[in-house]
Amino acid sequence: MKVLIVERSRLQQTLLSRIFSGEDVIVTLAHNYQDAIERLQEEDIDIVCTAYQLEYTKNGIDLARAIRSIKKYHDIPIMLMASMDMKLSTHDAYNAGITEIFERTNLDELSNNIQSLLTRRVCTINAHILYVEDSKTAATLTMRDLKCSNVTFDHYFSADEAYIAYKNNHEVYDMVITDVVLEGQLDGLGFVRALREITPENYKMPILAVSGLDDTSRRVELLRSGANDYIVKPYVKEELLVRVKNLIMMKHLFNQVETQQEQLYKQAMQDHLTGLQNRHAMESLLPRFCSAAIRHKKPVGILFFDIDHFKKVNDIHGHAIGDDVLAKMGDMILTNFRAEDFSIRYGGEEFIVMLYDTNHEQTTAIAEKFRSKVEMSNFSKLKITISIGVLTVNIDHNTDIHELLTKADKLLYNAKESGRNKVCAKDLTMKVH
Numbered sequence: 001m002k003v004l005i006v007e008r009s010r011l012q013q014t015l016l017s018r019i020f021s022g023e024d025v026i027v028t029l030a031h032n033y034q035d036a037i038e039r040l041q042e043e044d045i046d047i048v049c050t051a052y053q054l055e056y057t058k059n060g061i062d063l064a065r066a067i068r069s070i071k072k073y074h075d076i077p078i079m080l081m082a083s084m085d086m087k088l089s090t091h092d093a094y095n096a097g098i099t100e101i102f103e104r105t106n107l108d109e110l111s112n113n114i115q116s117l118l119t120r121r122v123c124t125i126n127a128h129i130l131y132v133e134d135s136k137t138a139a140t141l142t143m144r145d146l147k148c149s150n151v152t153f154d155h156y157f158s159a160d161e162a163y164i165a166y167k168n169n170h171e172v173y174d175m176v177i178t179d180v181v182l183e184g185q186l187d188g189l190g191f192v193r194a195l196r197e198i199t200p201e202n203y204k205m206p207i208l209a210v211s212g213l214d215d216t217s218r219r220v221e222l223l224r225s226g227a228n229d230y231i232v233k234p235y236v237k238e239e240l241l242v243r244v245k246n247l248i249m250m251k252h253l254f255n256q257v258e259t260q261q262e263q264l265y266k267q268a269m270q271d272h273l274t275g276l277q278n279r280h281a282m283e284s285l286l287p288r289f290c291s292a293a294i295r296h297k298k299p300v301g302i303l304f305f306d307i308d309h310f311k312k313v314n315d316i317h318g319h320a321i322g323d324d325v326l327a328k329m330g331d332m333i334l335t336n337f338r339a340e341d342f343s344i345r346y347g348g349e350e351f352i353v354m355l356y357d358t359n360h361e362q363t364t365a366i367a368e369k370f371r372s373k374v375e376m377s378n379f380s381k382l383k384i385t386i387s388i389g390v391l392t393v394n395i396d397h398n399t400d401i402h403e404l405l406t407k408a409d410k411l412l413y414n415a416k417e418s419g420r421n422k423v424c425a426k427d428l429t430m431k432v433h
């Protein structure tokens, strides 16, 4: 990117050059009005940054007026640097074609403004775009306009074809640009509506509608139907670029927020020490587990277990070793039960595992096997045992799961009372149905 700095003061020239200089920026200097016009004619400038005071007869506003009369510079940004005590008319400045006015004496602010200006202008669009345009010429021009960035296209002449391509493979696209007036079954409006109906996640896919007709009711209808933005042909390249860039950025932000939400959700649902789900997760995920069991009429086995004399582990070996024991218990649960089972750390050293489609005989056998496995294992070189309350049930819509857990807890208490390192089981499958 080439920046033309028009400035009389050598000191200010040096300061501005320093502020502008960067990887993608080449700075060209002009000392006065005439010098600036020559530079602009000889070179291809992308941004002009001019002082207000240039010479007795010409100022920055005059320069802006002259720049706008040169065809290739209709749309380039012209920044005016002026002291606020100049009392210049903002109205005159903007009418003459100035894009933005910066305070000249506050260098920090000037530097911030320039940095943000450059960031906004650097073309860093990385996108794969689904593009519908029935005019070959218009399509070639648009694709050329977006070529400066890392943009690739799948171009279709009709929305009917584009719709099929999108439906089969929408994950590959970062945005959709569609013409509005199109031949075929789907016109632009129908296409936008159809895209939004494909899957629920489609609300994130940015859609830019492009039309030769600047008709307000059509524009409103397109926006209402799910287009995110609308641009009228013929458009200037800069406007197209900035709209595409904004839409892509919006999608990236959406994705970022979603990833963060997923991470937060996971953190909120997972117990950090054991890697198991926590009690909070139980409340929100248990209904799904139950509804599968109800729908398929499958019996459910509930294991409610608790580490025996765990307080002593902490008292004798310290809290850190206690934590290691709990973490190992988490590993054992994760490796010994199936993915369709539902296991959580219910409290300190209490765990619940719900076994899907498991009758009483199987549940009791599984509980006994797990109890024995724990007894045989080493936990940070310690020997640990557990007591388990086991309940097997058929559940229906009226079942109160918390009531069942209370019953399983009572069985666990019985196991503790009768000497610990035991399974105490009850079959409720006969009673409910």
Ligand code: GH3
Binding pocket: 273, 306, 307, 308, 309, 310, 311, 312, 314, 318, 319, 320, 321, 322, 323, 326, 347, 348, 349, 416, 420
């Ligand atoms: P019982 O056989 O009757 O279950 O006896 P117990 O000692 O295991 O039961 P009690 O409920 O008296 O003690 C449980 C202990 O578990 C007390 C508590 O400090 C400890 N504990 C709870 N959460 C954690 C934890 O995250 N880390 C560690 N190290 N200890 C924990």
Ligand code: MG
Binding pocket: 306, 307, 308, 309, 310, 311, 349
């Ligand atoms: Mg205990």
Ligand code: MG
Binding pocket: 306, 348, 349, 350
């Ligand atoms: Mg306990």
